[in-house]
């Protein structure tokens with residue numbers, strides 16, 4: 001009943017139809033595709049991410065092995081990083097079982113230079129909670145997969161069908177206590193981004 | 198050029214020197230200045246308090262006083278804005294519309310209409326420029342800090358023409374002074390605090406005078422300065438621009 | 443944690459101002475956030491076009507809202523989301539409670555939602571025996587302090603770290619006297635992780651709901667909405683009817699504006715798009731009206747529904763900065779709250795449109811270009827016409843109008859040298875003039891300008 005009541009009230013009270021604005025000008029204005037990697041790097045670093053430009057997966061492995069103690073629980077969604085638990089094989093497990101994950105490693109096809117954000121969908125994650133519940137998060141992206149702004153990001157996403165997707169732009173953080181920035185609120189304490197050349 | 202001088206009620210009552218300076222300055226610059234003597238007020242004190250519906254008589258009187266001139270010039274941004282946005286009069290709407298188009302705050306009149314490029318004024322002091330919100334965000338006599346747009350300031354442009362005057366920078370270039378019409382008494386605590394903070398910004402940057410194109414702000418800031426027994430004085434921008442050696 | 447109070451903004455603001463160093467601290471902190479917003483905005487040369495575009499999209503939304511709502515419902519349902527409709531706060535609260543009851547759930551974790559503050563959901567659920575824990579750090583802090591949030595983006599911006607340290611010591615067992623934000627945040631992290639892992643239900647707000655796709659987007663920096671939602675069997679998302687946007691691509695406009703306006707970050711850490719429920723779980727959306735459709739019908743005020751709750755108007759507002767969020771005695775404080783609240787209860791919130799100097803800073807930082815200060819002015823007119831203005835003030839205004847409409851009366855009144863002040867000290871029972879409390883009166887000169895001019899040689903009296 002409330003549905004009909006609300007819709008009727010809205011219909012009665014809404015003003016005469018106004019057109020949607022043309023977005024082309026904005027899209028063109030922002031579509032500047034120079035130095036996307038270095039822009040991304042600067043913004044992401046300022047937002048608290050660790051950005052590595054790497055030549056291949058061996059380099060990524062070396063970095064991960066240096067940063068993380070042997071034996072900690074690492075889940076990877078990448079075929080290329082198969083030393084770890086493969087996300088695909090555990091994706092149906094209850095999310096609570098990931099409470100002790102130290103590091104989640106994911107692969108994305110879309111990064112945004114203007115704000116350091118990386119687009120990850122449920123498919124990239126295995127389980128939705130994985131990029132959040134892990135103590136640390138790492139994301140691998142190819143250097144050609146960056147777009148300038150969110151305008152181009154949504155052009156890339158288009159009408160893709162996903163159950164869930166998230167732009168992740170850094171480690172979990174808060175500034176709720178006197179506006180002092182603290183990294184590591186509820187989600188990962190760090191975000192490492194590996195840019196493949 | 199026939200210019201009608203609109204002297205807002207509180208300027209008339211408390212700050213005649215600013216009105217005199219405005220008059221003299223306009224005359225010096227070649228205007229034929231008239232002062233319609235039955236003028237009172239723009240009606241803003243009522244309107245901003247929620248009583249715009251009581252401003253009919255005031256509006257009528259305003260239209261009677263100020264119709265038929267080339268321009269109406271006022272040394273107060275706030276009152277100018279009120280006329281520009283709210284002057285309507287039953288049966289005289291055409292005249293009211295004319296006036297709304299022709300009314301100018303003094304500094305915008307000097308810059309945009311008279312195109313003043315030089316002045317023989319001198320004021321060898323450190324001066325802080327207070328932008329009134331209505332002049333700034335209403336009349337746009339300067340660029341506000343909120344917008345991503347080219348900076349400019351008509352009052353500053355004029356003050357730059359004055360010999361010996363040094364404009365001091367401010368930490369918050371356009372924060373409100375807290376006067377706000379009846380706000381200054383209804384919200385006494387916040388209003389006074391806002392005024393104190395503005396004054397402190399000017400003083401900490403070494404201002405000897407605080408100037409503005411709006412006397413309502415200056416009246417507020419002066420009230421605070423005098424309570425603090427400060428040496429810093431307020432002065433309307435017209436008085437500086439008219440201050441010859 | 444009721445916000446109910448009989449005191450109005452001037453009184454609450456005066457109380458806040460008794461501790462001047464604290465006012466300074468509050469003011470500086472928020473001004474710093476405003477400054478960060480400026481820096482972020484100035485990095486985008488297209489900023490003003492972006493604002494204009496966002497504003498036009500929202501106009502389009504308001505003018506097609508009924509269609510978008512139906513479209514959203516249809517698409518969300520197709521995606522497997524269950525949609526509920528609530529006409530008011532009570533119905534919203536009942537729906538939420540009903541969902542929990544059905545599943546026999548008595549504990550819920552909740553991420554930031556100003557709508558649930560507006561509906562007083564926490565109090566309601568508490569009465570029904572449901573334990574709710576707020577997971578946004580700032581909200582958790584005010585929840586433990588038994589206070590409402592004082593800011594829509596920075597809920598505990600009014601609290602000093604030492605006070606937070608005391609609260610955490612009492613409730614979460616942190617060391618006595620500990621006030622390091624890092625350590626306090628870590629304490630909350632441990633405490634809330636346990637909460638996330640044990641709650642079967644999570645409630646979140648909604649930042650944007652996309653009509654075209656039936657998905658909705660939630661933005662957080664902490665990741666608390668995601669932690670809650672992904673670990674729960676049932677995710678309830680509460681949204682006002684105005685949260686709709688037409689198409690997915692429009693997110694590209696709003697996500698560029700939202701966080702830059704709010705905190706100066708280029709985007710929040712997480713901008714999560716919920717389209718379908720996770721295997722074996724449920725997503726419910728509660729679409730709430732609670733007075734919004736009435737506001738939509740108020741031509742002069744409907745623009746307020748364009749708000750994306752970034753909080754920029756609060757950070758820039760000198761009155762907000764110097765009076766604190768609680769002085770607005772409503773869930774959404776500051777300039778935007780002052781134009782929303784009178785729609786819900788004109789009598790109770792008759793003071794709020796007057797808690798402004800009409801300086802206009804709010805309208806010019808607003809990412810969707812709401813004419814906030816003009817609406818404050820217009821609410822004043824409505825409130826007076828509807829009879830919610832003090833009688834003494836009306837009397838004074840009438841006398842003033844009479845005086846200012848008559849040159850003769852004006853000249854007589856002026857002689858007392860106090861015309862401007864004669865009609866205004868109605869605020870404090872006329873016992874003392876509030877101006878004089880902290881400010882000197884202007885000195886009355888020997889003669890007014892009018893008198894000077896009359897004596898002037900060759901005066902062009904017209």
Ligand code: SF4
Nearest residue numbers: 749750752753755808
């Ligand atoms: S009114 Fe505008 S500035 Fe204020 S919270 Fe809403 S969107 Fe932000």
